[in-house]
Amino acid sequence: MRVGVVTFPGSLDDEDARRAVRIGGHEAVALWHGDHDLQGVDAVILPGGFSYGDYLRCGAISRFAPVMTEVVAAAGRGMPVLGICNGFQILCESHLLPGALIRNDHRKFVCKDQKLRIENTRTPWTSAYDEGAEVTIVLKNGEGGYVADADTLDRLEGEGRVLARYLDGNPNGSMRDIAGITNERGNVVGLMPHPEHAVEALTGAGTDGLGFFQSFGAAIAG
Amino acid sequence: MLDTVGLAEKDPDREQPWAELGLKADEYARIKEILGRRPTSSELAMYSVMWSEHCSYKSSKVHLKQFAEIPQETPLANADGTAGVGKMLAGIGENAGVVDIGQGYAVTFKIESHNHPSYVEPYQGAATGVGGIVRDILAMGARPVAVMDPLRFGPLSEPDTHRVLPGIVAGVGGYGNCLGLPNIGGEAVFDASYLGNPLVNALCVGVLRHEDLHLAKATGSGNQVVLYGARTGGDGIGGVSVLASETFDETGPAKRPSVQVGDPFMEKLLIECTLELFAAGIVTGIQDLGGAGLSCATSELASAGDGGMHVELDRVPLRDSSLAPEEILMSESQERMMAVVEPEDVDALMAICAKWDVEAVVVGEVTDTGRLEIDWHGERVVDVPPRSVAHDGPTYHRPFERPDWQDALQADTAAGLQRPTNGDELRDTVLRLVASENLCDKSWITDQYDRYVRGDTVLAQPSDSGMIRVDEETGLGVSVATDCNGRFAKLDPYAGAQLALAEAYRNVATGGASPLAVSDCLNFGSPEDPAVMWQFAEACRGLKDGCLELGIPVTGGNVSLYNQTGATAILPTPVVAVLGVVEDVRRRTPSAFGAEGEAVYQLGDTRDELDGSEWVHVVHGHLGGLPPRVDLMAERALATLLHDGVGLLTSAHDLSEGGLAQALAESALRHGVGVTVGPSDDSFVQLFSESAARCLVTVRPGEEGALEAMAGALGVSARRIGTTGGDAFTVEGAFSIPLDELRAAWTSTLPNALGA
Numbered sequence: 001m002r003v004g005v006v007t008f009p010g011s012l013d014d015e016d017a018r019r020a021v022r023i024g025g026h027e028a029v030a031l032w033h034g035d036h037d038l039q040g041v042d043a044v045i046l047p048g049g050f051s052y053g054d055y056l057r058c059g060a061i062s063r064f065a066p067v068m069t070e071v072v073a074a075a076g077r078g079m080p081v082l083g084i085c086n087g088f089q090i091l092c093e094s095h096l097l098p099g100a101l102i103r104n105d106h107r108k109f110v111c112k113d114q115k116l117r118i119e120n121t122r123t124p125w126t127s128a129y130d131e132g133a134e135v136t137i138v139l140k141n142g143e144g145g146y147v148a149d150a151d152t153l154d155r156l157e158g159e160g161r162v163l164a165r166y167l168d169g170n171p172n173g174s175m176r177d178i179a180g181i182t183n184e185r186g187n188v189v190g191l192m193p194h195p196e197h198a199v200e201a202l203t204g205a206g207t208d209g210l211g212f213f214q215s216f217g218a219a220i221a222g
Numbered sequence: 223m224l225d226t227v228g229l230a231e232k233d234p235d236r237e238q239p240w241a242e243l244g245l246k247a248d249e250y251a252r253i254k255e256i257l258g259r260r261p262t263s264s265e266l267a268m269y270s271v272m273w274s275e276h277c278s279y280k281s282s283k284v285h286l287k288q289f290a291e292i293p294q295e296t297p298l299a300n301a302d303g304t305a306g307v308g309k310m311l312a313g314i315g316e317n318a319g320v321v322d323i324g325q326g327y328a329v330t331f332k333i334e335s336h337n338h339p340s341y342v343e344p345y346q347g348a349a350t351g352v353g354g355i356v357r358d359i360l361a362m363g364a365r366p367v368a369v370m371d372p373l374r375f376g377p378l379s380e381p382d383t384h385r386v387l388p389g390i391v392a393g394v395g396g397y398g399n400c401l402g403l404p405n406i407g408g409e410a411v412f413d414a415s416y417l418g419n420p421l422v423n424a425l426c427v428g429v430l431r432h433e434d435l436h437l438a439k440a441t442g443s444g445n446q447v448v449l450y451g452a453r454t455g456g457d458g459i460g461g462v463s464v465l466a467s468e469t470f471d472e473t474g475p476a477k478r479p480s481v482q483v484g485d486p487f488m489e490k491l492l493i494e495c496t497l498e499l500f501a502a503g504i505v506t507g508i509q510d511l512g513g514a515g516l517s518c519a520t521s522e523l524a525s526a527g528d529g530g531m532h533v534e535l536d537r538v539p540l541r542d543s544s545l546a547p548e549e550i551l552m553s554e555s556q557e558r559m560m561a562v563v564e565p566e567d568v569d570a571l572m573a574i575c576a577k578w579d580v581e582a583v584v585v586g587e588v589t590d591t592g593r594l595e596i597d598w599h600g601e602r603v604v605d606v607p608p609r610s611v612a613h614d615g616p617t618y619h620r621p622f623e624r625p626d627w628q629d630a631l632q633a634d635t636a637a638g639l640q641r642p643t644n645g646d647e648l649r650d651t652v653l654r655l656v657a658s659e660n661l662c663d664k665s666w667i668t669d670q671y672d673r674y675v676r677g678d679t680v681l682a683q684p685s686d687s688g689m690i691r692v693d694e695e696t697g698l699g700v701s702v703a704t705d706c707n708g709r710f711a712k713l714d715p716y717a718g719a720q721l722a723l724a725e726a727y728r729n730v731a732t733g734g735a736s737p738l739a740v741s742d743c744l745n746f747g748s749p750e751d752p753a754v755m756w757q758f759a760e761a762c763r764g765l766k767d768g769c770l771e772l773g774i775p776v777t778g779g780n781v782s783l784y785n786q787t788g789a790t791a792i793l794p795t796p797v798v799a800v801l802g803v804v805e806d807v808r809r810r811t812p813s814a815f816g817a818e819g820e821a822v823y824q825l826g827d828t829r830d831e832l833d834g835s836e837w838v839h840v841v842h843g844h845l846g847g848l849p850p851r852v853d854l855m856a857e858r859a860l861a862t863l864l865h866d867g868v869g870l871l872t873s874a875h876d877l878s879e880g881g882l883a884q885a886l887a888e889s890a891l892r893h894g895v896g897v898t899v900g901p902s903d904d905s906f907v908q909l910f911s912e913s914a915a916r917c918l919v920t921v922r923p924g925e926e927g928a929l930e931a932m933a934g935a936l937g938v939s940a941r942r943i944g945t946t947g948g949d950a951f952t953v954e955g956a957f958s959i960p961l962d963e964l965r966a967a968w969t970s971t972l973p974n975a976l977g978a
């Protein structure tokens with residue numbers, strides 16, 4: 001499998017996402033924000049960081065990057081797309097996912113090892129997990145509070161599109177403890193915590209995040 | 223009207239505001255002597271900012287000189303593990319020292335202060351402190367890989383601390399997080415002397431291949447000088463000479479212009495763009511723009527190179543078109559770099575900058591005139607010998623004298639103060655100390671910093687040292703720790719500097735690293751006070767002697783003076799950073815108990831050394847006597863044991879502030895593995911003494927003999943003091959504290975004071 005990782009100006013966890021893809025057993029392909037080219041990859045990751053400094057709304061400028069035209073089109077064709085942290089914000093700004101991410105309720109950046117429950121294992125990014133699996137993954141964000149109107153939240157929950165929820169305390173004020181969601185088709189996933197920082201016990205919060213980089217191979221191959 | 227060189231010659235007696243710019247009469251006279259005329263206003267701006275305390279080290283350099291007496295080599299082991307000698311690829315005087323760590327890699331690291339701006343505007347002061355040190359590291363040709371921030375604040379109970387601390391922490395995090403650099407450690411220390419004078423020291427570590435080393439020099443007549451990065455604005459004009467060199471005195475002139483404002487996104491682009499320029503092999507010389515902005519970059523590049531440079535200042539891209547040439551020369555706008563490239567490489571440079579959306583302009587060229595010549599719309603406003611600006615600033619031999627109160631301070635020991643006398647009192651003391659502001663859990667601060675980004679962080683706070691993987695294949699890595707106990711330095715600045723060195727050295731060793739080199743950030747009060755100058759001189763002497771004894775060089779650093787309010791100086795605070803190399807980070811020693819039933823040992827000897835301790839500070843509010851004894855040979859032996867014991871040791875934690883009690887508490891709380899310690903003749907001294915050259919370690923059951931044999935061979939005392947396990951911190955015959963209770967005490971202090 002060839003997995004593209006997009007670098008926007010201000011992307012920070014792009015190298016980390018590529019390493020996680022390799023550790024997951026796949027080929028990582030660097031994609032550039034300014035190119036109308038996905039280089040024939042099978043899946044795309046929009047990594048964490050502060051694209052354009054997050055000086056406007058997070059992700060609000062990156063959604064206009066040339067590469068996003070291609071990502072949106074590919075997502076429409078069913079290509080697996082994972083947005084992590086800033087990538088999640090870009091997916092929301094691109095309207096590939098509903099809702100928005102706002103400043104943490106406590107107004108501070110937070111970096112911690114966060115416990116989550118994986119609630120949807122039907123996506124190409126989470127099929128390696130058991131439903132209800134409790135995992136610990138790094139969370140680090142300043143604007144990670146997930147918000148949407150009540151109807152949207154009800155629909156996400158009713159359709160089983162809440163991908164993961166925070167356990168043992170809500171770290172950023174996200175509505176209904178939502179840490180990640182998926183689109184109706186299930187191929188586009190946004191996740192505020194960073195699974196790419198939980199793929200090596202030596203340098204991360206254990207290896208619970210590895211499933212995100214092993215799932216899609218099985219899902220697509222199957 | 224524009225003040226040109228021609229005008230200066232025609233109008234030699236014009237009144238100039240040299241005093242307002244911080245120059246002394248003799249310094250102004252010397253500028254006139256160098257130039258053979260009065261300076262133009264642009265020249266005056268350059269000299270005043272470059273000859274300020276912050277840029278010229280005029281008060282400190284006679285003392286800093288002695289660091290050059292330390293052999294410029296490191297104790298880097300050979301590939302086969304035998305004792306060897308490592309090269310310094312760059313040392314004092316460069317933007318940052320560069321140390322060989324083997325396998326073709328080198329590491330550069332440096333620590334700097336941003337104290338005064340952080341008091342005036344905590345968020346931006348701290349943020350731009352991080353930005354500045356990162357550019358220093360970048361300018362050596364290295365990729366910055368981690369930052370660390372030793373911070374000092376006034377008491378947590380003071381309202382101003384609640385203004386300063388959250389802003390500084392948010393600024394450090396806001397800038398570093400946005401750059402994608404893990405923050406792997408540092409310190410947060412509280413003391414009344416830092417109220418009104420918080421210390422923000424910022425350290426950065428960078429990694430490069432030997433062949434990637436770059437230096438700040440402008441060579442090759444005809445080569446082009448390119449300014450790239452952010453546009454130049456009015457921020458921080460005179461910030462260096464004014465903000466960093468004058469005390470905050472309510473009656474003095476109000477010299478507080480704007481603090482610089484940081485743009486970390488631009489800096490991130492600057493990093494990636496600059497690394498791509500290096501990779502393209504087109505940079506012949508490079509300098510970051512920090513304090514003193516263009517004045518510094520142009521004069522330093524020219525004087526380190528062929529000696530001449532011609533600059534057309536009106537080409538500098540401006541954020542504010544109304545800026546005068548003097549202001550452009552002094553502006554400290556952040557996120558700017560200056561590169562020297564051959565003419566045929568300019569197009570390649572411009573293409574790389576364009577890829578990263580970084581503005582770049584050719585502003586001048588290298589010449590063989592030996593002069594730094596700067597024009598403003600065709601008229602010459604600067605014509606000076608560059609060395610005279612960059613390096614020939616004044617040198618002060620400031621008077622220094624051991625203060626008359628030092629003897630009384632040292633005679634006022636803690637010996638007569640009431641100590642806990644029974645188990646209950648010891649228990650209360652443990653709980654009170656773990657909750658004290660200097661010993662409590664600092665995650666309220668460190669959780670605001672990204673410690674994971676780049677995916678190479680092996681150890682970070684709350685470990686004793688930060689550790690970064692350099693090579694994924696071989697496991698080669700580096701480790702860094704910063705330390706200073708200002709109370710010890712007050713009691714004896716010579717010993718205090720050595721204790722800071724010893725603690726950082728020991729902290730690097732606990733993870734299994736071999737200490738290689740030192741960077742320092744010397745924070746002191748006013749050099750115009752002979753007592754402060756004596757503290758400074760003693761600390762420098764202590765650090766130099768200590769480094770000689772440990773066999774590690776000082777590779778660079780920074781001095782921050784005038785940290786005082788009125789007549790009250792801060793505690794002398796010589797922060798020492800030690801860098802170590804780790805052969806294989808996968809085998810590093812963790813810093814906390816990881817399993818039950820392991821044997822707990824104390825390495826090194828405990829003496830009745832409570833003067834200046836956290837116990838006496840917290841319980842009695844007392845500061846007097848003599849700091850713990852320094853024994854650097856014992857530190858070396860201990861570090862050797864910690865290195866050779868990698869694999870045998872299952873955990874290692876330095877004993878320092880708060881003594882054994884604090885180390886046991888932290889080791890137990892990290893993973894919730896309790897500990898039981900046997901009784902002692904004097905449990906109070908055992909638990910709270912802050913004797914140096916000590917470490918808490920554990921080994922698996924059955925490996926006690928191996929540890930004891932290794933310690934015996936190295937002459938390190940190793941005493942079995944207990945066993946890990948259970949869910950309490952217990953001292954037999956004295957007290958037992960459930961870990962939940964201990965954790966509640968340890969973790970609640972900062973959130974209670976600052977808000978969750």
